[in-house]
Amino acid sequence: MPGEKIEAHLTAMEVAAYVDNGLEAAARARVRSHVAECDECRGEVIAVARLARTGRRRWMALVPLAAAAALVLYIAPWQGPSDSTAPVLREPGVTTIVAPTPIAPHGAVTALPSLTWSRVPLADRYKVTLFDADGSVLWETQTADTTAVVPPSLRIVVGVPHYWKVAARTEPGRWVASDLTSFTLSRAPPQR
Numbered sequence: 003m004p005g006e007k008i009e010a011h012l013t014a015m016e017v018a019a020y021v022d023n024g025l026e027a028a029a030r031a032r033v034r035s036h037v038a039e040c041d042e043c044r045g046e047v048i049a050v051a052r053l054a055r056t057g058r059r060r061w062m063a064l065v066p067l068a069a070a071a072a073l074v075l076y077i078a079p080w081q082g083p084s085d086s087t088a089p090v091l092r093e094p095g096v097t098t099i100v101a102p103t104p105i106a107p108h109g110a111v112t113a114l115p116s117l118t119w120s121r122v123p124l125a126d127r128y129k130v131t132l133f134d135a136d137g138s139v140l141w142e143t144q145t146a147d148t149t150a151v152v153p154p155s156l157r158i159v160v161g162v163p164h165y166w167k168v169a170a171r172t173e174p175g176r177w178v179a180s181d182l183t184s185f186t187l188s189r190a191p192p193q194r
């Protein structure tokens with residue numbers, strides 16, 4: 003693993019190993035120095051550490067870094083502050099129900115009027131959850147529609163990635179969740 007490049011972001015393996023105290027001294031030093039410089043990776047380490055405390059770090063090595071962050075956010079808010087070590091993810095592939103797909107916002111956006119996602123056949127209800135950069139739930143709502151208007155009072159920090167996902171209810175008590183998608187609100191255009 004290249005040791006001298008500060009510019010290279012940490013891999014999911016590095017982050018997981020670091021949190022798990024599984025790195026040799028040189029590798030730890032690289033992680034430390036990188037994290038000191040890189041907000042993005044520092045966020046990953048914090049998020050993974052939080053995940054590790056709940057006993058779920060084994061998932062981290064299986065997914066790419068960006069997805070790893072998403073996974074942290076995916077699990078944490080839905081499980082609440084429980085310290086349970088029970089497995090929380092369903093077996094992949096047990097369902098043929100298609101999850102909804104977040105459509106907008108995604109990536110850099112200049113406004114956040116609403117959230118839009120794809121329709122899921124048979125779904126009678128959608129639950130949308132918006133998270134801040136730390137994975138805390140900022141806002142959650144349910145609707146039968148495939149779009150949800152964001153309340154103007156919602157505080158979205160400019161320039162900081164936020165995350166959202168949507169779950170579709172396909173039968174009573176059964177929700178199929180999308181992956182997390184991220185967006186960053188850029189500086190708002192000047193008002194007329």
Ligand SMILES: [Zn+2]
Nearest residue numbers: 011012040043
């Ligand atoms: Zn980085």
